[in-house]
Amino acid sequence: xxxxxxxxxxxxxxxxxxxxxxxxxxxxxxxxxxxxxxxxxxxxxxxxxxxxxxxxxxxxxxxxxxxxxxxxxxxxxxxxxxxxxxxxxxxxxxxxxxxxxxxxxxxxxxxxxxxxxxxxxxxxxxxxxxxxxxxxxxxxxxxxxxxxxxxxxxxxxxxxxxxxxxxxxxxxxxxxxxxxxxxxxxxxxxxxxxxxxxxxxxxxxxxxxxxxxxxxxxxxxxxxxxxxxxxxxxxxxxxxxxxxxxxxxxxxxxxxxxxxxxxxxxxxxxxxxxxxxxxxxxxxxxxxxxxxxxxxxxxxxxxxxxxxxxxxxxxxxxxxxxxxxxxxxxxxxxxxxxxxxxxxxxxxx
Amino acid sequence: xxxxxxxxxxxxxxxxxxxxxxxxxxxxxxxxxxxxxxxxxxxxxxxxxxxxxxxxxxxxxxxxxxxxxxxxxxxxxxxxxxxxxxxxxxxxxxxxxxxxxxxxxxxxxxxxxxxxxxxxxxxxxxxxxxxxxxxxxxxxxxxxxxxxxxxxxxxxxxxxxxxxxxxxxxxxxxxxxxxxxxxxxxxxxxxxxxxxxxxxxxxxxxxxxxxxxxxxxxxxxxxxxxxxxxxxxxxxxxxxxxxxxxxxxxxxxxxxxxxxxxxxxxxxxxxxxxxxxxxxxxxxxxxxxxxxxxxxxxxxxxxxxxxxxxxxxxxxxxxxxxxxxxxxxxxxxxxxxxxxxxxxxxxxx
DNA sequence: CTGAAAGCGCTTACAG
DNA sequence: CTGAAAGCGCTTACAG
Numbered sequence: 001x002x003x004x005x006x007x008x009x010x011x012x013x014x015x016x017x018x019x020x021x022x023x024x025x026x027x028x029x030x031x032x033x034x035x036x037x038x039x040x041x042x043x044x045x046x047x048x049x050x051x052x053x054x055x056x057x058x059x060x061x062x063x064x065x066x067x068x069x070x071x072x073x074x075x076x077x078x079x080x081x082x083x084x085x086x087x088x089x090x091x092x093x094x095x096x097x098x099x100x101x102x103x104x105x106x107x108x109x110x111x112x113x114x115x116x117x118x119x120x121x122x123x124x125x126x127x128x129x130x131x132x133x134x135x136x137x138x139x140x141x142x143x144x145x146x147x148x149x150x151x152x153x154x155x156x157x158x159x160x161x162x163x164x165x166x167x168x169x170x171x172x173x174x175x176x177x178x179x180x181x182x183x184x185x186x187x188x189x190x191x192x193x194x195x196x197x198x199x200x201x202x203x204x205x206x207x208x209x210x211x212x213x214x215x216x217x218x219x220x221x222x223x224x225x226x227x228x229x230x231x232x233x234x235x236x237x238x239x240x241x242x243x244x245x246x247x248x249x250x251x252x253x254x255x256x257x258x259x260x261x262x263x264x265x266x267x268x269x270x271x272x273x274x275x276x277x278x279x280x281x282x283x284x285x286x287x288x289x290x291x292x293x294x295x296x297x298x299x300x301x302x303x304x305x306x307x308x309x310x311x312x313x314x315x316x317x318x319x320x321x322x323x324x325x326x327x328x329x330x331x332x333x334x335x336x337x338x339x340x341x342x343x344x345x346x347x348x349x
Numbered sequence: 350x351x352x353x354x355x356x357x358x359x360x361x362x363x364x365x366x367x368x369x370x371x372x373x374x375x376x377x378x379x380x381x382x383x384x385x386x387x388x389x390x391x392x393x394x395x396x397x398x399x400x401x402x403x404x405x406x407x408x409x410x411x412x413x414x415x416x417x418x419x420x421x422x423x424x425x426x427x428x429x430x431x432x433x434x435x436x437x438x439x440x441x442x443x444x445x446x447x448x449x450x451x452x453x454x455x456x457x458x459x460x461x462x463x464x465x466x467x468x469x470x471x472x473x474x475x476x477x478x479x480x481x482x483x484x485x486x487x488x489x490x491x492x493x494x495x496x497x498x499x500x501x502x503x504x505x506x507x508x509x510x511x512x513x514x515x516x517x518x519x520x521x522x523x524x525x526x527x528x529x530x531x532x533x534x535x536x537x538x539x540x541x542x543x544x545x546x547x548x549x550x551x552x553x554x555x556x557x558x559x560x561x562x563x564x565x566x567x568x569x570x571x572x573x574x575x576x577x578x579x580x581x582x583x584x585x586x587x588x589x590x591x592x593x594x595x596x597x598x599x600x601x602x603x604x605x606x607x608x609x610x611x612x613x614x615x616x617x618x619x620x621x622x623x624x625x626x627x628x629x630x631x632x633x634x635x636x637x638x639x640x641x642x643x644x645x646x647x648x649x650x651x652x653x654x655x656x657x658x659x660x661x662x663x664x665x666x667x668x669x670x671x672x673x674x675x676x677x678x679x680x681x682x683x684x685x686x687x688x689x690x691x692x693x694x695x696x697x698x
Numbered sequence: 699c700t701g702a703a704a705g706c707g708c709t710t711a712c713a714g
Numbered sequence: 715c716t717g718a719a720a721g722c723g724c725t726t727a728c729a730g
Contacts, residue, residue, distance in 0.1 A: 005723060016701045021725055032699060052467050053411065054723030057402045057706045064446070073432040076425030076630050083422040086449050090456070095467065097413070098447045100435050107439070118401050118444065224635035252635055259637050262611040281425050283632060286573035286601055288608050354707060365717045370709055379715060403707035406722045 004048050013042040024050065056119065064095045065309050066115035068108065069126035069146075073100045077280050077298065078128045081146060084302025085124060092310055094121070105136075112138045122309035126302075130159050130193045146305040147298075149320040157320035158304045162193040165294045165325035166200020169247045169275040172292065172327055174208045176273060177335045178245035180216065181205065184230045184257070186249040187219030194249060197277065201247060216243055220253050227256020235264070244272065244336035251276040251284045251293055258287050258332075269334030279328050290330035297323045353397050362391040373399065405468065413444045414658055415464035417457065418475035418495075422449045426629050426647065427477045430495060433651025434473060441659055443470070454485075461487045471658035475651075479508050479542045495654040496647075498669040506669035507653045511542040514643045514674035515549020518596045518624045521641065521676055523557045525622060526684045527594035529565065530554065533579045533606070535598040536568030543598060546626065550596060565592055569602050576605020584613070593621065593685035600625040600633045600642055607636050607681075618683030628677050639679035646672045 006024075010017040015035060023031050023039045056062045067085060072078045082098070089096045097120060101108040115123060116138065123140055127133070127148035135150035145157035173181045183201045186194040198217075205212050218233050220226035227248060234243055248254035254276030258268060266272050268289055276284055279295035301323050307313040315321060355373075359366040364384060372380055372388045405411045416434060421427045431447070438445045446469060450457040464472060465487065472489055476482070476497035484499035494506035522530045532550045535543040547566075554561050567582050569575035576597060583592055597603035603625030607617060615621050617638055625633055628644035650672050656662040664670060 006725095007723075017724080018702080018726075019700060022700090025725085035699080049462075049466050051406075051723050053402060053405045054706090055725075057400075057406050057708085057723080058725045060706080062402065071432075073422075073428045073435060076428060079422045079425065079428045082447075083420075083449055083451075086422060086447060087451070090448060090460075095446050095448070095463070097444050098431075098435060099439060099444070100432055102432075102436070111439075113398075114444070117398055224637065228637065252631060255635060256637075259608075259611060262608060263637075280631065282601060282629065286604060288573065288577065288605075288612075355709095356707075366708080367710080367718080368716060371716090374709085381715060384715080400707055403722090404709075406707080406724085407709045409722080 003051070004046050006048070006050065009039070009043045009046055009048045012046060013039045015039060060119065061121055062119045063093065064097050064118070064120045065089055065306065066111075066118070066120040066123040067096050067098050067126060068101060068111045068115065068123070069098070069128070070101050070103045070108070071128050072126050073098070074102075075128040076282075077278060077296065078126075078147070080281075080298035081126055081302035081305075084299035085126075085146070085306040086302075088303045088306035088310070088312075092312070094310065096306075108136060109138060112136060116140060122311075124305045124309050126305070130162060130191060132192055142309075144305040144309045145320070147301055153318045156305075156308050156315045156317050158301045158323055159320050160193070160296050160301065160325050161322035162196035162325065163200045164322075165277065166197030166247075167204050168200075168325065168327045169197070169277065169294050170201045170204040172275055172329075172333055173245035173247060173273060174204060174210070176245070176333050178243075178273060179210055179336070180213070180241070180243045181210070181245045181247060182216040182218065182234050182243035184227065184234075184246060184248045184253050185217060185219045186222050187226075188221060197249065213241070215241060220249070220256075222250050222252055224252050224256035224259060227253035227258075228260040229256070231257040231260035235260075235266075245333070246272065246274045248274060248276050251278045251280040251291060254291055254293065254332075255283060255287055258291070262288075268332050271337050273333040273336070275327075275333060277325075284328075285330065287332070289332050292330045292333045293328055294325050295328050297325060300324075352400070353395050355397070355399065358388070358392045358395055358397045361395060362388045364388060409468065410470055411468045412442065413446050413467070413469045414438055414655065415460075415467070415469035415472040416445050416447050416475060417450060417460045417464065417472070418447070418477070419450050419452045419457070420477050421475050422447070423451075424477040425631075426627060426645065427475075427496070429647035430475055430651035430654075433648035434475075434495070434655040435651075437652045437655035437659070437661075441661070443659065445655075457485060458487060461485060465489060471660075473654045473658050475654070479511060479540060481541055491658075493654040493658045494669070496650055502667045505654075505657050505664045505666050507650045507672055508669045509542070509645050509650065509674050510671035511545035511674065512549045513671075514626065515546030515596075516553050517549075517674065517676045518546070518626065518643050519550045519553040521624055521678075521682055522594035522596060522622060523553060523559070525594070525682050527592075527622060528559055528685070529562070529590075529592045530559070530594045530596060531565040531567065531583050531592035533576065533583075533595060533597045533602050534566060534568045535571050536575075537570060546598065562590070564590060569598070569605075571599050571601055573601050573605035573608060576602035576607075577609040578605070580606040580609035584609075584615075594682070595621065595623045597623065597625050600627045600629040600640060603640055603642065603681075604632060604636055607640070611637075617681050620686050622682040622685070624676075624682060626674075633677075634679065636681070638681050641679045641682045642677055643674050644677050646674060649673075 126146035149157035220230040276293035448460040475495035498506035569579040625642035
């Protein structure tokens with residue numbers, strides 16, 4: 001397929017290539033309306049569309065944004081970041097070049113230099129979960145960090161506001177009347193998010209005049225199996241000491257708590273209220289009852305990152321932008337049962 | 350940052366640009382080893398790396414592959430397709446330009462022409478689930494269809510072998526000794542996969558000398574809530590007519606069956622065996638017990654598609670390539686309980 | 699108001 | 715064995 005070039009429309013319109021270029025980029029108003037009109041018509045008639053490669057070579061702008069991520073494509077709930085970023089790019093006529101490094105540092109550094117070499121106009125560096133990391137070498141100035149932030153600052157960054165997420169989850173339970181509220185924490189690598197959510201939990205308890213009970217702060221691997229075990233641990237406490245509400249580090253843990261409850265005849269939310277975190281697709285909403293949870297604003301963060309990468313939005317490079325984690329209310333929270341009224345699981349099974 | 354150009358290394362090495370180009374692309378062996386050596390050394394010293402834009406303009410190959418998808422980035426379990434495709438591209442020094450059309454036909458057709466205009470070397474067109482569709486207009490010849498196929502053929506395509514997936518799921522139950530095997534079908538838009546899995550189920554029953562009982566073929570929306578309802582429907586049958594094994598259209602339905610079982614004191618797999626489909630990340634393996642399921646070969650399909658897009662693999666354009674759906678055995682299948690030995694759910698609750 | 703010319707950074711026939 | 719020249723398809727000062 002031989003494509004029509006700018007020179008072809010110039011010839012067909014009886015003007016110079018320069019003129020065609022000028023009117024098609026509506027760069028200068030000095031061209032007569034007459035000529036403009038004719039050039040545009042001819043260009044349209046012959047189906048001309050500029051060769052972006054040639055244009056890029058000359059202008060040094062490529063209309064592409066590089067997006068390098070560690071495993072973002074294989075993490076189910078992080079795809080929305082990608083979608084959000086891609087959407088903004090598209091809305092602004094930009095193309096995104098994606099490279100998933102699968103977490104390998106060598107692949108990552110290759111990817112960065114390849115992308116830089118390809119003259120991307122901007123870059124976003126995405127993580128699959130909220131992390132603080134040393135900035136990879138070779139990243140161009142202005143690279144936007146998505147769902148992570150460089151430990152020494154220097155780049156724009158957006159991360160979820162996990163502290164306020166922890167608050168909002170706890171507050172939801174407090175507002176429903178709960179006083180004995182457990183936090184099932186992440187016992188794994190202690191990501192920033194775990195610390196932040198814990199602080200949010202503790203602060204809301206304090207503000208509500210609730211003395212935190214250390215027995216109610218338990219740890220679990222971030223899996224449903226872990227959640228089941230944590231629930232068992234919590235319900236092994238004396239009845240009066242048991243929680244009536246649980247805030248789980250994530251939805252998978254919450255799912256385990258739900259399963260454990262079903263197996264022990266504990267009703268949700270009548271006997272036990274629970275709030276998760278992540279609003280994981282096809283999970284949180286599928287639980288029975290559907291899970292009240294704090295959502296990770298993946299789409300919004302992806303959009304934000306691309307907006308600053310495109311220069312559409314100002315930001316500072318010292319402190320990361322904190323993105324709100326809204327609660328999504330479903331049906332797993334209710335008022336607390338009267339103390340001791342929950343059926344004893346050891347009897348129920 | 351002013352980059353070093355080919356002309357710079359030519360000057361530094363005291364040769365012509367042509368020579369530099371020739372040795373760096375090791376195009377011709379006619380250059381003296383001496384010169385080659387020197388050029389390479391100088392190029393390395395000055396940190397030269399060719400400008401891909403300039404090269405593309407001249408050679409008309411860009412080293413990029415366009416990947417257009419409907420919502421692939423937002424579907425949790427389809428991200429692996431993207432990852433597989435991206436990985437093959439990277440292994441072969443290609444870049445993938447991703448555009449997610451979110452299912453909008455206008456965005457899709459814009460995306461296609463933008464990508465074609467950007468001179469991508471190849472294209473893959475991905476769907477978020479197994480579909481047969483009219484080929485979108487403007488797709489270049491050789492575009493690879495991923496997880497979908499054009500209704501009139503004419504393009505290479507790869508889809509999961511859902512017929513054999515349906516067989517393998519059913520066979521798993523038959524092999525465990527089950528004779529009363531239900532199929533909880535997708536009641537929604539009847540995608541190809543539903544039909545194919547049903548045929549696999551029916552054929553295996555027939556080959557095993559089992560008369561299909563229409564009461565055991567029920568329909569459900571593809572959600573956990575649907576699965577619970579389908580389970581209730583199945584267990585409303587007379588005890589002797591109830592299934593001892595269930596094959597669910599997907600893992601979400603299977604999850605609903607599991608929940609329903611927990612609530613009614615039905616043990617899995619002692620009282621009821623269950624096989625899902627999809628091997629959905631963070632779901633199938635998180636169920637209690639972990640779900641035996643048929644996995645959708647997303648990564649393999651993604652890799653396959655990119656391999657043919659890059660010309661690394663031959664294929665025909667008439668019939669789609671069928672990708673195996675292997676069973677992943679976890680803990681939800683066991684031998685059937687003696688008929689009638691399952692506790693009656695109506696008593697259990 | 700418009701055109702001729704140079705140049706973006708490569709590759710590749712064509713000479714020698 | 716190597717160099718000079720043209721050209722990929724645009725854009726943009728510079729003239730006129």
